Amino acid sequence: MLIGLQNVTFEFGARVIVEDATWHIQPGERIGLVGYNGTGKSTILKVLVGEYTPSKGSVEKGKDTTIGYLHQDLLSFDTNDNITEVALGAFERVRQLEKDIEQLGSELEKDPENEDLLIRYTDSLHELDVLDGYNIHHKAEEVLHGLGFSNEDLARPYKEFSGGWRMRVLLAKMILQQPDVLLMDEPTNHLDLPSIEWLEKYLLHYKGSVVIVSHDKFFLNRMVNKIVEVYQQELHIYSGDYNYYEQEKALRIEMQQKAFENQQDYIRQQERFIERFKAKASKAAQAQSIQKRLDKLDKVEDVQLERPDLRINFQLEKVPGKVLVALKDVSKQFGNIRILSHTDAEIERGDKIALIGANGKGKSTALRIVGGTESFEGERVWGHNVEESFYAQHQLEALTLTNTILEELQQCGSKKTDVELRSLLGAFLFGGEDVEKKIRVLSGGEKARVALAKTIVSKANFLILDEPTNHLDMHSVELLAEALNKYAGSYILVSHDRYFISKTANKIWEIVDNKIKEFKGTYQEWVEWNERMAKQAAANPAPAAAEPVKAAPVVKETKPQQTNIDREAQKELQRQQRKLATLETDINKAKTEKQRIEDSMGNPEIYADKQKFVTLENDYKKIQEQLNALNKEYETVFEKVMELEG
Structure with missing residues (x-):
């Protein structure tokens, strides 16, 4: 065991977070810590690292166990050092050795015969070699690049970066420290899709144990082999990924419900016997015995799935025209950084678009151009009867802090009565007196729910949503996805949550080479298409440059192929594809044997x-x-497949 909780009870005032909880983190485990908003996931991480002390029980930690803890409070750190220097802070011992070696080298120049100096100098060089100290700069740059920083960024001061990018630097430093246990609170909140995918690959080969609090279901499914759920003041442990946990939890609840119902039937039957015979002398002793047995019975609790449910219903007043918004010859740049260059795009009625890609490509800028809140060159044509509503992260800051939640919605111009607004806020988990809370006392998740409620109260037929799932727990993300699927209007959204995108989008927009590229299909279809393109590119690096003249005859042959020749070609293609799959298996076996x-x-x-x-x-x-023969045959068959597919 590296670290763990033993019979721990932790309370905030009168509120119990966990009671009599035991959880031990073992080497090599990758754990997802999950639970609804407000159940205390982040609090439990703080108990593990010693920031909070339990009311009862103990936190147990191995003598030499090292812990890395990534959380939002780290953003208070500031420095003029460049980001490479900040990341290199992970290698304290190596940096000290570098200084010692430089100092000892200077002293040896003055006193080359000093044996003690020479031994210390040699020992320091040896320790630096053992710690792989000569590669720390390369390692730091590799991790920073993986998290989305360019070569130019590496020399920029840390304080020049925004909060999300600062968190990436601190994540890089923590990864480089390679602690035995890495505790990560919402690590994907500040990452774009390429960086999330890089982090997944990195952590899958991480030698230490990892505990992740995240609302990104895709990330958890790829990352974890155990789920620990904070539920009803207890820790429930499931061995498997997030999908397994969902299925297993439903099964546990179903079994407990059946056990409860069976026991209730038994109790009712026994109580009827007692009631009927307790006054009868010949049966009184038996009735008393049954009563004692019932008193000692270990009761099965009734199981009701406790979870906060967002009840989101969109209402539309107007049906828009066929095209909601058209961008024509649009260009946008900030200084020397070009975001869009002479690009065109259209959003039609019924489109549910996810705008995806790496940070810095201009997703939020493109969203603001669509929404009409960003200046640009070119033309934006607004459609007939379009009523838009824009939800963005900056709207959390745009909330009036002195307003109550109810007052904030009253000022939206929705013309709803207070009773209707209270009902809407109840759907967003603000019940009873909660609606009188001031905006300034709300958590990030609560502010996000208020801003979402303001977006939805508008009766818009076109939604523009920038990271709507940030600060929502997984269950609320699912409910929002369900609501958007039922929504009769159109929308465009930016999100790094792949589960949410996969559930909501019927088109994918991506900014490539300063153009908006549209893919008509779901996120999963887009991923599969990209994988196919990548495989083709890897197997056939530059066919266009080598054989440009072959393009013309292929085009000419496309028309008459809807015949028997086409069917024969299809059969041949399938045969070659099967052969390719067999060869792939054989190559993998040969590689394993070679290893x-x-x-x-x-x-x-x-x-x-x-x-x-x-x-x-x-x-x-x-x-x-x-292996050489198999690879050669594979290349030949692959070329045949490419020809047949072409």
Whole structure:
């Protein structure tokens, strides 16, 4: 065990977060810590690292266990150092050794015969080598690049970056420290899709244990092998990913409900017997015995799934024309940074568009251009009867802090009565006296819900949504996705939550080479299409440059292929594709065997036995030849498949 809770109870005043909770984090575990908003996930992380002390029980930690803790409060850190220097702060011992070596080197120049200095100098060099100290700059740059920083960014001062980018630098530093346990509170909130995918790959090979609080279901499904749920002041542990947890939780609830109902039937039956026979002398003793047995019965609790439900219903007043907004010859740049260049795009009635891509590509800028709140060159044509509503992160800051929640909605111009507004706020989990709370005392999640309520109260037929799922728990994200699926209007949204995008979008927009590229299909179809394109590009790097003349005949042949020739070609294509799949399997087997032989050749005992060594060397030559032949055949078959697909 690296760290854990033993019979821990933790309370905030009268509110119990967990009671008598036990949880041990073992080496190599990747754990998702989940629960509804307000159940205390972040609090439990703070208990683990010692920021909070439990009321009862103990936090147990291995003597040499190192912990890294990524959380929002880290953003108070500030410095003039460049971001590479901040990330290199992970290598404290290496940096100290570098200073020591420089100092000892200077002293040795003055006193080259000093044996004590020479020994210390040699020992420091050896320790630096053991710690792989010569590669720390390369490691830091690799991690920073993975998290989305360019070469130019590496020399920029930390204080020049916004909060989200600062959090990435601190995440890079924490990853480079390689603690035994990495605790991460909403790490994907400040990352774009490419950076999330890079972080997934990095953490999957991370040697330490990882605990993640996240509302990104895709991220958890790819990352974790255990789920710990904070539910009804208890920790419930599930061995599997997030999908397994959802299925298993539903099964547990169903089994407990059946056990409860069966026990209630039994209790009612026994109570009827007692009631009927307690006054009858011959049966009184038996009735008393049954009553004692019932008193000692270990009661099964009634199970009701407790969860806060957003009840979101969109209402539309007007039906817009076919085209809601058209961008014509649009260009936009900030200084020397060009975002869009002479691009065109249209949003039609019924479109549900996800605008995706790396940070810095201009997604939010494009969204503001669509919404008419950003200046640009070119033309934006607004459609007939379009009533838009724009939800963006900056709207959280635009809320009037001195207003109550109810007052904030009263000032939206929705013409709804207070009773209707209270009902709407109830759907957003603000019940009873909550609506009288001032905006300034609300958490980030509560402010996000108020801003979403303001967007929805508008009766708009076109929604523009910038990161609407930030600060929402997973259940609320699902409910928002369901509501958007039922929504009769159109929308365009920016989100880094792949689960949310996959549930809501029927078109994908991506900014590529300063143009808006449209993909007509779902997020999953877009991912699969990209993977196919990447495989083709990897297998056939530059066919266009090598054989430009082949393009013309292919175009000419496309028309008459709806015949028997086409069917024969299709059959041949399928045959070659099957052959390709078989070859891929054979190549993987050959690679595994080659790796096994290489591992054996690294064993010194092999070289003590000449016969074993000769056999192994022959096996290695054979497998290498086999692998070469398979790769050659694979290339030939792949080219045939490409021809047939073309």
